[in-house]
Amino acid sequence: MTPFVAELNNGDDTPGDVEYYSIRSNEELADGRLDGGQCRLAPIPHLEHAVEPADDRVIAAVSSALSGGCPGEFVNELDGEITLASTLFPAPR
Numbered sequence: 001m002t003p004f005v006a007e008l009n010n011g012d013d014t015p016g017d018v019e020y021y022s023i024r025s026n027e028e029l030a031d032g033r034l035d036g037g038q039c040r041l042a043p044i045p046h047l048e049h050a051v052e053p054a055d056d057r058v059i060a061a062v063s064s065a066l067s068g069g070c071p072g073e074f075v076n077e078l079d080g081e082i083t084l085a086s087t088l089f090p091a092p093r
Contacts, residue, residue, distance in 0.1 A: 012036040012079060021065045022072075023058060025049065030087045035079045039065065041072035 001009075014020045014036030021039045022032055025047035033040060044057050052058050064071040 010079070014038055019065070019068075021061070021070075023052075023061050030084075033075075033077065033082055033087055035077045035082055037074065037076045039070035039072050039074050 013034035019039065020034060020037065021041065022034070023041050024032055024043055026043035026045045027047070028043070031040075031043075041061055044055070044061075047055060047058070061071055
């Protein structure tokens with residue numbers, strides 16, 4: 001890893017008092033998790049990236065998030081705790 005990439009990856013990915021959410025398809029190559037606090041939703045089956053804004057499942061998840069809900073699991077992973085292998089989808093069993 002180069003010093004530049006190491007600096008980019010250093011520290012909390014979810015700073016401040018903002019709530020972070022992760023919405024993704026079950027067809028993504030990686031789950032996109034962030035270190036720090038995040039509401040992680042279960043992958044949405046057969047979610048087409050280009051139509052995410054119009055998908056009823058995404059609209060419901062975003063509406064819940066905007067009203068302060070976490071329709072998934074709230075996680076708080078420490079900086080450096082996330083590995084490439086743990087983020088690949090589907091996760092190794």
